[in-house]
Amino acid sequence: MFPRPIEQTRPLTQRLYTIALPIALILWLFPLLGVAVTSVRPASDLAQGNYFGMPSYIAFENYVSVFRDSDLGRYMLNSLKVTIPTVIGAVALSCLTGFALGIYKFRSNLLVFFLFVAGNFVPFQILMVPVRDLTLSLGMYNSWTGLAMFHIAFQTGFCTLFMRNFIKALPFELIEAARVEGVSEIRIFWYVVLPLMKPAIAALSVLIFTFIWNDFFWATVLTTTKETQPITAGLSSLNGQWVAAWHLVSAGSILAALPPVLMFFLMQKHFIAGLTLGAVK
Amino acid sequence: MTYLKTGAVAFAAALLMSGSAFAQTRALSYNADFDPTPLAAFQALIADFEAENPDIKVTLNNFDHEGYKTAIRNFLTADSPDLANWYAGNRMAPFVTSGQFQDVSDVWTDNGLGEQLASAKASMTIDGKQWGVPYTYYQWGIYYNKDAYKAAGVEVPTTWDGFIENCAKFQAAGIDCLTTGSKALWPIAGIFDYLNMRTNGYEFHMDLTAGKVAWTDDKVKATFAEWAKVVPFTTENHAAIDWQDAAALLVQGKAANYVMGNFAVATFKEGGMTNDNLGFMVFPEITAGIPRAEEAPTDTIHIPAGAKNVDDAKKFLAFVARADVQTKLNAALGQLPTNKGATVDAADPFISAGFESLSSAYALAQFFDRDAPAEMAKAGMEGFQEFMVKPDRLDAILERLEKARGQIYK
Amino acid sequence: MSSYWKRNQLRIAPWLFLAPGAIMFMVYVIIPVFQSLSLSFYDWDGLGVKTYIGTANYVELMDDDAFYTSLKNNVIWLLLYLLAVPAGLFIAIFLNQTVRGIRIYKSLFFFPFVISQVVVGLMFSWFYAPNFGLFYKLIELVTGNGVAILADERYVTYGIIAAGLWPQIAYVMILYITGLNNIAPDQVEAARLDGAKGLKMLWYVILPQLRPATFIALVVTVIGALRSFDLVSIMTDGGPYGSSRVLSFYMYEKALSEYGFRMGYGAAIAVVLFAIMMVFISGFIWKMWRDETER
Numbered sequence: 001m002f003p004r005p006i007e008q009t010r011p012l013t014q015r016l017y018t019i020a021l022p023i024a025l026i027l028w029l030f031p032l033l034g035v036a037v038t039s040v041r042p043a044s045d046l047a048q049g050n051y052f053g054m055p056s057y058i059a060f061e062n063y064v065s066v067f068r069d070s071d072l073g074r075y076m077l078n079s080l081k082v083t084i085p086t087v088i089g090a091v092a093l094s095c096l097t098g099f100a101l102g103i104y105k106f107r108s109n110l111l112v113f114f115l116f117v118a119g120n121f122v123p124f125q126i127l128m129v130p131v132r133d134l135t136l137s138l139g140m141y142n143s144w145t146g147l148a149m150f151h152i153a154f155q156t157g158f159c160t161l162f163m164r165n166f167i168k169a170l171p172f173e174l175i176e177a178a179r180v181e182g183v184s185e186i187r188i189f190w191y192v193v194l195p196l197m198k199p200a201i202a203a204l205s206v207l208i209f210t211f212i213w214n215d216f217f218w219a220t221v222l223t224t225t226k227e228t229q230p231i232t233a234g235l236s237s238l239n240g241q242w243v244a245a246w247h248l249v250s251a252g253s254i255l256a257a258l259p260p261v262l263m264f265f266l267m268q269k270h271f272i273a274g275l276t277l278g279a280v281k
Numbered sequence: 282m283t284y285l286k287t288g289a290v291a292f293a294a295a296l297l298m299s300g301s302a303f304a305q306t307r308a309l310s311y312n313a314d315f316d317p318t319p320l321a322a323f324q325a326l327i328a329d330f331e332a333e334n335p336d337i338k339v340t341l342n343n344f345d346h347e348g349y350k351t352a353i354r355n356f357l358t359a360d361s362p363d364l365a366n367w368y369a370g371n372r373m374a375p376f377v378t379s380g381q382f383q384d385v386s387d388v389w390t391d392n393g394l395g396e397q398l399a400s401a402k403a404s405m406t407i408d409g410k411q412w413g414v415p416y417t418y419y420q421w422g423i424y425y426n427k428d429a430y431k432a433a434g435v436e437v438p439t440t441w442d443g444f445i446e447n448c449a450k451f452q453a454a455g456i457d458c459l460t461t462g463s464k465a466l467w468p469i470a471g472i473f474d475y476l477n478m479r480t481n482g483y484e485f486h487m488d489l490t491a492g493k494v495a496w497t498d499d500k501v502k503a504t505f506a507e508w509a510k511v512v513p514f515t516t517e518n519h520a521a522i523d524w525q526d527a528a529a530l531l532v533q534g535k536a537a538n539y540v541m542g543n544f545a546v547a548t549f550k551e552g553g554m555t556n557d558n559l560g561f562m563v564f565p566e567i568t569a570g571i572p573r574a575e576e577a578p579t580d581t582i583h584i585p586a587g588a589k590n591v592d593d594a595k596k597f598l599a600f601v602a603r604a605d606v607q608t609k610l611n612a613a614l615g616q617l618p619t620n621k622g623a624t625v626d627a628a629d630p631f632i633s634a635g636f637e638s639l640s641s642a643y644a645l646a647q648f649f650d651r652d653a654p655a656e657m658a659k660a661g662m663e664g665f666q667e668f669m670v671k672p673d674r675l676d677a678i679l680e681r682l683e684k685a686r687g688q689i690y691k
Numbered sequence: 692m693s694s695y696w697k698r699n700q701l702r703i704a705p706w707l708f709l710a711p712g713a714i715m716f717m718v719y720v721i722i723p724v725f726q727s728l729s730l731s732f733y734d735w736d737g738l739g740v741k742t743y744i745g746t747a748n749y750v751e752l753m754d755d756d757a758f759y760t761s762l763k764n765n766v767i768w769l770l771l772y773l774l775a776v777p778a779g780l781f782i783a784i785f786l787n788q789t790v791r792g793i794r795i796y797k798s799l800f801f802f803p804f805v806i807s808q809v810v811v812g813l814m815f816s817w818f819y820a821p822n823f824g825l826f827y828k829l830i831e832l833v834t835g836n837g838v839a840i841l842a843d844e845r846y847v848t849y850g851i852i853a854a855g856l857w858p859q860i861a862y863v864m865i866l867y868i869t870g871l872n873n874i875a876p877d878q879v880e881a882a883r884l885d886g887a888k889g890l891k892m893l894w895y896v897i898l899p900q901l902r903p904a905t906f907i908a909l910v911v912t913v914i915g916a917l918r919s920f921d922l923v924s925i926m927t928d929g930g931p932y933g934s935s936r937v938l939s940f941y942m943y944e945k946a947l948s949e950y951g952f953r954m955g956y957g958a959a960i961a962v963v964l965f966a967i968m969m970v971f972i973s974g975f976i977w978k979m980w981r982d983e984t985e986r
Contacts, residue, residue: 003787003788004888005788005789006789006790017788017790021790021793021796024785025796025799025800028800028803029802029803030825031811031814031815031817031818031857032814034814034817034825035813035814035817038817093712096711096712097708097712100704100705100708100709101705101709103705104701109705110980114976114980115716116716117975119716119720119721121910121972121975122720122968122972123917123918123938123939123965124920124939125920125938125942125943125960125961125965126724126961126964127719127723127724127727128942128946128947128957129723129727129730129958129961130723130727131719132947134718134723136355139359141355141359142355142359142360150719152715153715153716153718154716154719154720156712156715184697184700185701185704189708210805213807214806214807214808214809215807216809216920216921216924216925217921217943221943221947224344224351224355224356225342225352226344226345231807235813236809236924236925237345237348239813239925241345246817246820249813253814256809256810257805257807257810261802261805261806264801264805265798268798272801272865275862275866276865276866276869276904351947354952375736463931464842464931465928466930518821518839518842519842520842520932521821521841521842521931522821522842656953663932664932666930666931667931670931670932684754
């Protein structure tokens with residue numbers, strides 16, 4: 001076990017470590033703590049210049065005000081409308097493509113696989129103008145469908161990489177046995193492999209949820225009005241409206257960050273499994 | 282028997298008529314980007330319009346101010362409304378030349394707008410035709426904190442030299458002579474416009490923004506030389522703050538003067554300033570004898586080429602151009618009506634001063650980012666910001682702007 | 692028909708399964724790359740007519756100061772972002788103990804990655820804000836004169852990179868934590884018996900076993916550095932006067948912002964960015980291909 005397990009060191013080192021841990025954490029999360037405190041700081045404090053003393057009282061009304069007086073709630077709903085279909089679509093498509101690339105041996109298997117991988121790494125900007133035009137001509141501009149369609153297509157790259165590696169690690173004997181029995185390929189997919197993919201599906205869903213919820217660029221390019229914009233683009237325009245209203249900006253930011261954070265804490269294992277696949281041989 | 286028949290026919294006719302009366306409610310969709318106060322004013326205007334035209338229903342889709350500037354490109358190509366807000370002059374030119382705005386010269390001639398909206402007509406005209414209707418404009422100038430002036434013991438200056446002399450005294454009193462927030466770039470363009478118009482005249486400024494004069498011209502350098510005089514007395518971190526943050530400095534008396542548009546008065550007053558300590562003056566004279574031109578950015582309404590209900594849209598435009606409508610609207614907006622037959626609130630010193638200033642002005646500029654084409658405006662404003670932070674880079678900045686001019690005005 | 696299927700299903704099936712995903716991917720990702728490439732040879736404002744101008748966009752790009760500023764900033768981003776890898780490793784090692792509650796610590800350290808970059812950008816903007824930002828106050832305390840990081844052309848890019856490193860280090864940290872969990876304990880024990888400790892142990896025993904994690908960490912860090920649109924957009928909008936521009940942001944400015952709708956020129960910038968990233972993407976693919984064919 002590396003580094004040397006703390007139990008084996010001198011008691012002084014152990015004590016130092018137990019003190020160092022929380023200090024390190026507070027330093028690390030400092031910006032977050034600052035923003036959290038600002039979000040419950042009453043506006044009167046800010047007007048008088050009390051920026052980081054103790055807040056005169058805990059102003060939860062900032063959160064209420066953010067929902068009531070701005071479109072933050074609408075933006076969060078829009079985020080849901082885009083994120084959930086994307087998760088379903090991308091994961092479903094990649095189960096299929098991952099299966100194809102993981103189980104079957106055919107000449108262009110690796111080529112197709114690498115195409116998915118490479119495509120996932122391209123800078124968004126090279127896609128921006130054509131995708132915007134395509135979305136406009138499909139009549140999906142400024143709608144959750146247009147945004148979801150793009151995200152489903154793009155995330156299929158990453159998800160295929162993930163699923164294919166996962167499926168490759170499954171015991172191939174199960175497939176062989178089913179084939180010997182004369183089971184059709186489609187049934188093999190549905191009844192043999194898919195049930196085994198549940199942990200991968202869970203991991204991927206959590207990850208994709210986070211990626212799409214946090215996407216800013218495509219939200220800005222493909223949606224323009226408060227009826228359709230997700231929380232990232234919405235927060236950006238609210239920031240323009242709330243000049244010098246740091247308490248509102250902070251409250252809005254915390255709310256915008258909440259769903260992925262909740263998702264992360266509830267499904268940590270899956271989240272980490274998703275990110276680290278391939279980090280271990 | 283005939284009674285029944287006539288009755289039945291009458292009844293059927295009545296049904297038919299009421300059915301068609303029902304179908305008569307026509308819709309107008311209107312896209313705009315109003316801040317809260319103008320939004321309320323326009324909702325009242327729409328209510329008035331609907332009261333006069335009970336068979337028309339106007340739906341206002343309001344965007345956020347910054348997002349609208351990108352959104353308009355999209356909704357003019359896909360899913361266009363019947364009416365859309367925009368700006369006059371060079372700013373509307375791209376949409377006019379690509380055929381995205383409709384020619385509304387007939388609205389102007391039918392309603393005598395050429396007479397009533399004379400001062401704004403030039404900025405609505407391209408190729409001899411009018412492409413929209415202006416409903417409001419507002420003056421720019423210098424807003425100052427009278428208490429700050431008292432604290433430093435200075436008088437309101439009448440010339441630019443006097444203004445600079447005052448700056449030294451403000452600095453001694455620990456007050457910024459001039460404040461601005463250049464993070465969004467446009468506020469400092471106002472400073473440039475005035476310095477240029479006062480140093481070299483309106484015609485030169487128009488030639489410069491139209492790309493007919495080189496940025497490396499000596500006259501342009503003269504403008505920047507005047508600017509260099511006030512840079513040391515300007516708020517330090519202006520590049521990191523927005524105009525509202527700078528307004529707070531004026532309100533708190535930490536700054537004395539602010540080159541701004543009249544829309545800022547609401548913000549100053551919200552911060553606590555009153556007619557007693559908030560002052561307004563026209564930008565002082567720099568070169569003696571140059572006729573006084575002013576900035577008066579004009580807001581406009583247009584009919585997109587893809588509009589479905591053009592007839593009613595034109596009715597709306599004619600309505601908005603009316604003197605009485607403009608009086609009411611601009612009273613709520615706190616701005617100036619473009620219809621010279623309208624009236625302004627004599628009790629509001631800033632509105633009255635503005636009306637005075639604009640009516641007696643030699644000519645009206647539209648603001649740098651509307652007079653110059655968009656790309657040149659961006660390059661120019663970035664150059665202005667860099668100059669304010671690093672005045673010694675002037676020559677390099679002007680060369681860069683000149684290079685941009687060569688590429689942009691083809 | 693069904694017997695044709697029965698006979699050939701092993702050959703046809705993969706294509707059937709691939710079809711939906713592959714078609715979406717082609718339409719939205721692969722084909723647009725080529726469309727952008729083609730568009731870079733045209734002059735188009737998004738509204739009117741497309742005019743073919745050959746390589747004129749690229750020629751103009753060569754002479755464009757803003758382009759070189761963006762390029763320079765991208766290089767700075769790339770180099771400094773790589774700091775995330777050792778930083779993440781260091782934190783992962785620091786947290787690799789089995790004291791009580793360490794799982795919560797690990798989760799909380801990972802926190803910044805889960806937040807949107809827009810939120811991270813806003814947080815750090817607040818941090819750096821002149822006159823009341825905590826960081827500004829700190830500098831004022833130490834040097835007597837506050838520095839508005841985001842308004843100073845010398846420091847702005849570094850300020851934004853610092854904001855970006857925060858979630859990036861968290862990401863790398865998790866990769867290494869997982870990697871450390873899978874280190875062969877017998878190798879460590881054997882080395883310890885041989886007297887290896889500290890840095891020697893790290894270099895000769897641990898790091899080689901962390902190679903797959905390091906590879907992925909490098910990949911995501913490089914990609915992340917070159918993709919830095921969100922933070923630049925939300926924190927400075929490219930300012931002050933364009934000094935924090937990066938290629939991904941400059942492209943957006945030229946193609947879609949209020950002050951310019953030159954889609955062809957924007958496409959040319961995107962092609963340059965793409966070419967730069969292709970160098971790295973090819974490297975990664977080549978390494979992956981070697982791993983695959985070794986299996």
